[in-house]
Every structure is written in structure tokens, then in C-alpha cells.
Amino acid sequence: MSILSDIKGIEAKVRESMQDGPVTPYYTLPLDKVYGLLNAALASEIICVLRYKQHYYMTTSIHQEQLQGLFKEHWQDEEKHLELIADRIKQLGGVPNLDPNDISKRAFSSFQSGHTLADLLREDLLAERVVIKIYGDIVRFFGDADPVSRRMFEEILKDEEDHADEISDLLYTVDPKTGNAVEQFTGDSVIKRFEDS
Ligand SMILES: [Fe+2]
Numbered sequence: 701m702s703i704l705s706d707i708k709g710i711e712a713k714v715r716e717s718m719q720d721g722p723v724t725p726y727y728t729l730p731l732d733k734v735y736g737l738l739n740a741a742l743a744s745e746i747i748c749v750l751r752y753k754q755h756y757y758m759t760t761s762i763h764q765e766q767l768q769g770l771f772k773e774h775w776q777d778e779e780k781h782l783e784l785i786a787d788r789i790k791q792l793g794g795v796p797n798l799d800p801n802d803i804s805k806r807a808f809s810s811f812q813s814g815h816t817l818a819d820l821l822r823e824d825l826l827a828e829r830v831v832i833k834i835y836g837d838i839v840r841f842f843g844d845a846d847p848v849s850r851r852m853f854e855e856i857l858k859d860e861e862d863h864a865d866e867i868s869d870l871l872y873t874v875d876p877k878t879g880n881a882v883e884q885f886t887g888d889s890v891i892k893r894f895e896d897s
């Protein structure tokens with residue numbers, strides 16, 4: 701059957717649930733699961749905003765300006781993600797859950813801090829890497845069934861990979877000949893990088 705062969709039938713079917721806006725009866729994914737995933741992602745973005753803000757205010761080294769710039773840029777990105785996801789939940793007929801009482805339980809990114817600059821960056825990198833793995837799974841979950849949500853998460857995933865890349869550049873010194881890290885999570889490279897710059 702061609703796409704245009706049953707316009708009348710399609711019109712009759714979509715007329716039944718006009719109140720659902722863009723969600724037609726042809727939407728095949730289980731909406732409860734969609735809302736659950738989107739609200740977990742929303743909670744994770746809130747945690748990411750708070751974690752980067754916490755790290756922003758904890759940064760008191762001589763490299764304060766550069767690092768605070770990075771943390772601020774990241775939390776602004778996370779805030780954009782939060783808004784995109786909340787808008788999408790609403791478009792799909794769900795309710796964005798911003799209840800502070802259970803945000804950390806729903807989130808898959810953790811709110812950790814630390815004592816040293818390397819601790820802070822390590823926690824940020826860890827959180828970004830968890831989010832990258834889960835957002836990749838979410839992209840595959842939406843697949844062809846919901847290309848708009850899939851594309852949104854693809855865009856967000858790109859930002860998260862950029863965040864992880866920037867933080868990892870600060871934490872690792874990479875040997876240009878081998879491409880391998882010559883220091884691993886010592887934090888020494890962070891200090892050295894900024895002293896050199
Ligand atoms: Fe994010």
C-alpha cells in the first residue's frame with residue numbers, strides 16, 4: 701500500500717483523538733515508558749546543572765577563570781537540554797516532573813563532589829560518560845518510531861560527548877606518537893596544562 705492510498709482512513713483515525721495534539725494513534729511506543737525515560741533524562745540534566753554549578757563555586761585555584769568558564773558553559777548546555785526534554789514531554793502529552801523530592805532517585809547521573817580539582821573533573825567526566833551510554837540507548841529506543849525524540853537525543857548526545865572530550869583533555873596528557881594517555885586521572889596534567897598556557 702502506498703503512503704497516499706488511504707488518506708480518508710487516516711483522517712478518520714486521527715480525528716478520534718484530536719486532544720492528543722501531535723501524538724496520533726499511529727504512535728507505536730508505550731507512552732508510559734517514554735515519559736519515564738524522558739523524566740529520568742530530565743532529572744539527570746537537573747543534576748548535571750547543579751553539579752557544574754557546585755564545581756563552579758568550588759573552583760578557587762589560580763586557574764579559576766578558565767575553569768569557571770568551562771563549568772559555566774557546561775551548565776548552560778545542560779540547562780538547554782533540560783528545557784528541550786521538558787518541552788518534548790509536554791508535546792507528547794506527559795508532565796515534566798520537576799519535583800525536587802525525587803530528582804536524584806530518578807536521575808542516572810550522580811551528584812558527587814570532591815576536594816581537589818582533579819576530583820571535580822573526574823566526577824564530571826564520569827557523569828558525562830554514564831549519560832553518553834544511556835542517551836545512546838535512548839536514541840536506539842526511539843529509533844524510527846519517534847524520529848523527533850531520537851533526533852533531540854542525538855543532538856544532546858553530541859553536546860555530552862563534547863563535554864566529556866573537553867574534560868578528558870584537562871585530565872589526561874596524551875602522547876602524540878601513540879595516542880595513549882601517559883597519565884591517568886592523576887590530576888597532575890590538569891595543573892600542568894594550565895601552568896603551560
Ligand atoms: Fe546534558
Ligand SMILES: [Fe+2]
Pocket residue numbers: 748774778828859860863
Ligand atoms: Fe554534559
